[in-house]
Amino acid sequence: MEKTQTLQQKALLFCRLVFPVLITQLGIYAMNFLDTVMSGHSGAAQLAGVAIGSSIWVPVFTGLSGILMALTPIVSQFNGAGKKDSVPGAVIQSLYLGLALAVAVILAGYFVLDPLLHAMHLDSTVSDVARGYLIALSTGIIPLFLYNVLRSFIDALGRTRVSMFVTVAALPVNALFNYLLIFGKWGFPELGGIGAGYATSITYWFIAVITFIIIHRVEPFSLYHVFHRFPAVSIHAWKEQLKIGIPIGFAIFFETSIFAAVTLLMSSFSTATIAAHQSAINFASFLYMLPLSISFALTIAVGYEIGAKRYSDAKQYSYLGMGTAVILALLCAGGLLLCREQVAGLYSSDPSVISLTKHFLLYAVFFQLSDAIAAPIQGALRGYKDVNVTLVLSLISYWVIGLPVGYILATSTSLAAFGYWVGLISGLAMGAILLYLRMAYIQKKQTKKTVSSAQ
DSSP, X not given: OOOOOSHHHHHHHHHHHHHHHHHHHHHHHHHHHHHXXXXXXXXXXXXXXXXXXXXXXXXXXXXXXHHHHTHHHHHHHHHHTTOGGGHHHHHHHHHXXXXXXXXXXXXXXXXXXXXXXXXXXXXXHHHHHHHHHHHXXXXXXXXXXXXXXXXXXXXXXXXXXXXXXXXXXXXXXXXXHHHHHHHTOTTOOOOTHHHHHHHHHHHHHHHHHHHHHHHHHSTTGGGGXXXXXXXXXXXXXHHHHHHHHHHHXXXXXXXXXXXXXXXXXXXXXXXXXXXXXXXXXHHHHHHHHHHHXXXXXXXXXXXXXXXXXXXXXXXXXXXXXXXXXXXXXHHHHHHHHHSHHHHHHHHOSOHHHHHHHHHHHHHHHHHHHHHHHHHHHHHHHHHTTOOHHHHHHHHIIIIIIIHHHHHHHHHHSTTTHHHHHHHXXXXXXXXXXXXXXXXXXXXXXXXXXXXXXXX
C-alpha cells in the first residue's frame, strides 16, 4: 500500500489490489467448483452427498475464517500508522488462535457429524458420501486455518499477487487428485465424492507449506522475521483479535449459513432437486467471488487510510469499490441469462437435473446486484473496524427476513423449492440496504470528526 493523491491513482492502486485477490478467490473457489462438477459426473447421489457435506462445512469454515480475517485490518492499520514492529507478534498470536480453532472444529465434528446426518433422514448413499467427504476434508483443516492467517498477513501488506500465485499453483494439484480419487485412475481407489474431500485436503497442505516458505524466505515478508520468535500465547492479543474477528466471523456465518440451511431444508425434495440446487448455488457463489474480492481489497485499502487518518481517502475507496462491483454484477447477470444452458450442462448430464438447474439459475441472476452492494460495504466496514453493527444487520437480513420468507413460500405456495431462492433474494436485498445506511453513518461521523479537528 502507498499514499495516493488523485482518484485516478486510487483506481490504479485498487485494481492492482483487486485483480490478484480475485484470481486468488476464484482459485480457492475453483477447488469447490471442481469437487462439485467432477462429483456430479460420477452420479447424482455423489453430487448430492458432496452438496450436503459442503453445506455443513462451508458456513463453519467461512465463519471461523472471518475471525482469522481480523488480522488484515490489524496489520493494515499498524502499517498505516508506522508501527511495523507490532506486526510479527500479531501474526504469531493469530497462528496460535487458528490452530486452536482448527482443533476445536475437528473435535466438534467427531461428536456432532453422525447425529446431524441421521437427523436429516437422507438417502443412505447420499448420507454416506456426505459423511465420508467431511471426514476426508477434516485431514486438511489445520493447514487450511494456518494458511488463512498467513494469507491475511500477506494481503494486509498489499502483496495480493503472492496469494494469487500460490492459489494458481494449487489448482492443478487439486484437479489432478480429484481425477485420481473420484474416478479411480492410475491405480488409485475409486472413491466418488469422498475422493473430492481427500483431494481438497491434499491441496490445503500444499498451499500451507508453500506459504510458510514464502513468508520465511521472500522479501518483504522475511524482513518482518515472523518465525524468528515464538512468544507464549497472549490472551490479551487473542482478545483484541476476537473483539474484531468474532463479529466478522458471525456476520459471514449468518450470510453463508442461510445458503447451507436452505440446502439442508432441500433434503425433503428429490435427489435431482438437491443436485440442481447445489449446481446453481455453486455457480452463483463462483460469481460472488467478484464482489468478495473487492470486499477484501477494500478492507486493506480502507484500513491503511484509516490508520494514517486520511478519512476522505478511505471514503473514496469505499465508493470506488462499490461502483466497480455494481458494473461487474450487471455484466455477470447478462452473461448468466444468455448461457444458462451451457452452465447447467457443466454440472450434470442428467436431463432432469439440467432442466431444474436452468430454472434455479434464473433466480441466481437477482443475487448479483445485492451482492455487489453488500459485499464491498462489508469490506469497507471491516477496514473501519466497525464490525458489531454489521453482525446484527446480517442476522436480521438473513435469518429474521430471508429464511422465514423462503420457508413460507416453499411450504405454502406453488413455488416449492424455488420459494427458498426468493427468500434468499429478499434477505440479500435487505442486507444491502441496511449495510449501506450503516456505512453512510460511519463516514458522516468521521467527516464531522475531521472538521472539528481542523477547527
